[in-house]
Amino acid sequence: MKTYDVVIIGAGVVGAAIGRELSQYKLNIAILEKDQEHGFGVSKSNSGIIHPGTQNPPNSLKGRLCVQGNVLIRKISHELGVDFKETGELIVAFSREEIPRLLGLKKEAEQLGVPWLSIVDKTWLRKNEPNLSKEAVAALYAPTAGIISPYRLVYDLCENAVRNGVEIHTANPVKNILKTDRYFEINMPNDTFRSRYVINSAGLFADEISRMVGVNNFQITPRKGEEFILDKKREHITNHLLFPLPQKDTKGVLVIKTADGNPMIGPTAEDINDKNDLSTSDNGLAKVLTAAKKMIPSISESDIIAYFAGLRPVAGEDFIIRHEDKAAGFINVAGIQSPGLTAAPAIALLVRGLLGENGLTLKRKLLFHKHRKEITHLFSIPFSITQKLVKKDPSYGDIVCRCEMISHKEIRDAISRGAKTLDGIKFRTRAQAGRCHGSFCTTRLMKILAQERKLPLTRVTKRGAGSEIVKKDRLDD
Numbered sequence: 493m494k495t496y497d498v499v500i501i502g503a504g505v506v507g508a509a510i511g512r513e514l515s516q517y518k519l520n521i522a523i524l525e526k527d528q529e530h531g532f533g534v535s536k537s538n539s540g541i542i543h544p545g546t547q548n549p550p551n552s553l554k555g556r557l558c559v560q561g562n563v564l565i566r567k568i569s570h571e572l573g574v575d576f577k578e579t580g581e582l583i584v585a586f587s588r589e590e591i592p593r594l595l596g597l598k599k600e601a602e603q604l605g606v607p608w609l610s611i612v613d614k615t616w617l618r619k620n621e622p623n624l625s626k627e628a629v630a631a632l633y634a635p636t637a638g639i640i641s642p643y644r645l646v647y648d649l650c651e652n653a654v655r656n657g658v659e660i661h662t663a664n665p666v667k668n669i670l671k672t673d674r675y676f677e678i679n680m681p682n683d684t685f686r687s688r689y690v691i692n693s694a695g696l697f698a699d700e701i702s703r704m705v706g707v708n709n710f711q712i713t714p715r716k717g718e719e720f721i722l723d724k725k726r727e728h729i730t731n732h733l734l735f736p737l738p739q740k741d742t743k744g745v746l747v748i749k750t751a752d753g754n755p756m757i758g759p760t761a762e763d764i765n766d767k768n769d770l771s772t773s774d775n776g777l778a779k780v781l782t783a784a785k786k787m788i789p790s791i792s793e794s795d796i797i798a799y800f801a802g803l804r805p806v807a808g809e810d811f812i813i814r815h816e817d818k819a820a821g822f823i824n825v826a827g828i829q830s831p832g833l834t835a836a837p838a839i840a841l842l843v844r845g846l847l848g849e850n851g852l853t854l855k856r857k858l859l860f861h862k863h864r865k866e867i868t869h870l871f872s873i874p875f876s877i878t879q880k881l882v883k884k885d886p887s888y889g890d891i892v893c894r895c896e897m898i899s900h901k902e903i904r905d906a907i908s909r910g911a912k913t914l915d916g917i918k919f920r921t922r923a924q925a926g927r928c929h930g931s932f933c934t935t936r937l938m939k940i941l942a943q944e945r946k947l948p949l950t951r952v953t954k955r956g957a958g959s960e961i962v963k964k965d966r967l968d969d
Contacts, residue, residue, distance in 0.1 A: 496520045499678055499687035501666055501701055503530030505642060505836045506828050507693040508649035513840035515656035518855045522685060523658060526665035528956030529916045531646035534695040537802020538642035539748050539756060543831040544634040547738050550603035554811045557835035559605050562636055564837035572648040573866030574640060575751045581637035581733040584787060585630045593737055594632045608635050623729055623788050637733050641751040642833055643919035651909060655861050669704040671819055689821045689852055691843060696767045696805045698826035705819035710812055710826060714767050714803040717759025718776035721798040723927060727753045734787050745783035752922055757784040770801045797927045804829035813839060815846045871897045893933040895926020907944040915955040
């Protein structure tokens with residue numbers, strides 16, 4: 493039975509950020525993830541917005557951590573080579589009667605410490621957002637908002653944590669946790685780990701993990717959000733992230749710039765019961781399209797190239813981040829919905845503090861590898877640099893995914909960095925993410941994945957067991 497100082501349950505962006513933060517210290521750390529790859533849960537459906545902190549109550553934990561995380565993400569993105577871009581956001585009012593609400597949001601955000609806020613008028617909007625509806629009369633402008641690839645952030649955090657000694661065990665769902673005098677015994681289908689401390693960042697399933705140690709005072713409600721991806725040709729449809737005035741349970745339907753260029757519209761907000769329901773609907777499309785066209789009238793259904801649904805793990809109005817005295821050594825990090833991506837680095841610092849306050853000795857390592865080499869993506873570099881890369885390695889010139897300009901070299905690199913599935917390749921490289929949805933590149937990707945991982949084609953999956961693409965290899969006949 494392996495023994496650790498800290499076991500983190502859940503390898504989404506929060507678990508990854510915690511793991512990377514703790515990897516600075518002389519600790520034995522393991523991260524457990526139920527899915528085939530990390531980032532396949534809540535984090536894979538994230539919009540990728542780095543929020544400034546404008547839509548959170550001034551006395552809320554999530555508001556404070558959002559503002560702190562907005563600052564920290566810049567440092568982390570620089571250290572890890574993640575593609576953070578500061579775009580700014582606009583919360584748009586469509587009548588004079590809505591302007592007092594903008595002023596109220598501005599006041600609350602300033603109490604949280606959000607910098608450089610201003611109310612911009614119709615003239616400013618016409619100049620800086622020419623595609624915005626002429627009905628817009630004013631907006632709250634927050635220049636510190638930004639965008640990032642949520643997938644690549646998770647992968648880069650995990651890779652850096654592993655370089656600094658953290659173990660990540662995927663396809664390892666936790667089945668039970670037994671509390672003994674000195675340790676937690678964490679049971680998985682094929683192994684049992686023992687740990688002095690357990691951090692529960694299990695997303696949608698955090699309430700179920702918490703119940704395993706006798707803490708049953710919160711419940712996760714999945715809140716479905718349907719989002720729709722537009723063609724990259726519409727990349728410059730907006731210059732900023734566009735928000736309507738927020739509603740009680742949602743920030744509303746947004747027009748979102750993304751780190752990869754494709755704008756998105758959405759999400760919806762519907763509380764459901766099934767934690768595995770990722771279905772989309774005609775009704776969701778109609779709602780999102782109507783709301784998006786109110787802000788950008790030129791958006792049309794023909795612009796949409798893909799759609800998906802994500803589930804936010806709602807556990808009340810605020811985050812739950814606390815040491816559980818009832819199960820000493822157990823820390824719940826639950827109900828981390830928006831702005832969880834932004835807040836993740838600040839959540840990691842808070843969790844580190846809770847561990848220290850509850851008996852864990854934190855001694856810094858003499859050597860912590862905080863930097864990693866930036867990953868090359870042909871879609872984000874000038875053609876002149878691509879030409880130089882091809883001269884050094886011709887596999888950069890072998891384009892596998894033409895929609896997104898992804899080379900054979902990038903695919904192999906993604907697999908060597910841990911991609912085990914087609915979705916793992918997609919999230920790391922964007923291969924299959926274009927308008928054709930992999931119609932031309934999927935078979936090639938499967939062959940490369942099978943070759944690099946030394947697998948038969950029948951064991952190549954989209955996202956893990958149960959999602960096999962080929963049921964019988966013709967070579968087996």
